[in-house]
Amino acid sequence: QKEVEQNSGPLSVPEGAIASLNCTYSDRGSQSFFWYRQYSGKSPELIMFIYSNGDKEDGRFTAQLNKASQYVSLLIRDSQPSDSATYLCAVIWDKIIFGKGTRLHILP
């Protein structure tokens, strides 16, 4: 059974610090990995995707992928209160499977 695991949180991080969100997945046959952000009462929106081992940076966000360890993470630098949301990890095999999300709370 293909699964995507995330710590549900909440993860509390002081404003200006680095927030680190983690995701593990069960099957090595996955092709690509996505991070979505979902504000309360809103729909998920894409932050970034990654499909090669290593790091991918986009502004304050960095996705890190380690296929050998079946691990993908999202780092948010200089965390802002507006980053407070639920972050969903998604993995594509023959279909997309979402993790249950990690609630992030940035403390002003």
Place this chain on the structure above:
Amino acid sequence: DTAVSQTPKYLVTQMGNDKSIKCEQNLGHDTMYWYKQDSKKFLKIMFSYNNKELIINETVPNRFSPKSPDKAHLNLHINSLELGDSAVYFCASSQGLAGPTDTQYFGPGTRLTVL
């Protein structure tokens, strides 16, 4: 311009009723999806259509019936609604199907409450 739109935004109904949710995308995408997000915020795929053809049909009660009249529209009809159907239903679209860069674009969601 709304990329993926859903109607209605809220739906409150009694157990046993039949209801429909409509979805339209103007992104020119080939694939559309229905997701259910429960009270614990778990987002789970229900159905996927690619060019009007059903591709993914998860373990969903057959009271749920999707219909895709064309590749820009995907509707969801639910018969004999039950309390456990209460959730937020999201429509989404993507260019391809499960490809490496197939970003999902979500609609605003329909909050269904069954009384």
